[in-house]
């Protein structure tokens with residue numbers, strides 16, 4: 100496998116021969132932590148709809164989008180420069196249990212009408228993720244259901260983030276990254292679609308490699324910190340970034356990321372051996388403790404991204420409700 104090319108894996112057999120797909124994915128997980136899948140099962144019209152919603156929402160004035168900031172339910176907006184790194188991107192977070200977004204204070208009212216499409220997209224991505232999680236379990240010698248049983252759809256607070264990298268009329272005063280180098284945190288699997296290139300991935304040999312943006316036929320998959328921890332580093336959570344060189348200030352870009360999260364009360368423990376927890380302090384001081392729940396980890400992660408006082412500042416968030424339909 101070439102060191103400078105993100106692997107592409109055909110998953111068309113995933114339903115009838117999961118073991119053969121697991122065998123193909125194995126190397127990509129242990130080396131890159133990033134790979135494209137083709138013949139994924141996420142319908143193109145749903146992906147397109149998410150990009151349409153992203154564009155429509157991003158066209159609203161910033162002052163309007165700012166009225167519903169991100170909250171601890173992982174729902175709401177963060178504009179350019181609002182995170183700890185001052186990244187030149189905006190992000191609309193659509194987290195929570197299936198069916199729970201309606202009426203959340205973080206949800207801009209213009210998005211209410213799109214909730215059926217957003218929920219359908221979340222479900223399609225979750226189903227694909229669960230199939231990949233089966234492959235990972237097989238790779239690690241666990242029972243096929245090991246991860247899937249901790250990611251039951253109705254009980255998991257999966258997260259979609261609609262990202263917009265706006266173009267500017269003039270160089271922004273603080274010439275920050277579009278997205279600073281990071282690994283994905285509280286999730287097991289990320290599924291990404293992009294409107295244009297810009298993303299770079301740290302290769303197994305330590306070079307930044309541009310990820311192609313091959314369209315909706317290929318989904319870009321990467322592993323999150325949680326799964327790296329769980330798998331004792333056997334599945335890699337890899338750094339990625341978007342610099343001003345890759346995406347200059349006069350170019351815009353959209354992407355839609357789905358973050359498949361374990362169920363909130365899942366206890367995170369190394370499962371196939373052990374890890375040095377101190378050494379697992381991944382980027383930005385994100386820290387695992389043996390036995391901590393996913394909810395506890397997310398709380399720490401949100402403080403790292405949005406500041407120590409993130410939780411204290413929260414007025415009141417709606418209770419997270421299970422899907423009723």
Ligand SMILES: O=C(O)CCC(=O)C(=O)O
Nearest residue numbers: 260262283293298354356
């Ligand atoms: O927009 C992209 O291509 C990457 C987004 C990303 O890495 C993230 O949201 O964690």
Ligand SMILES: [Fe+2]
Nearest residue numbers: 281282283339
């Ligand atoms: Fe990321």
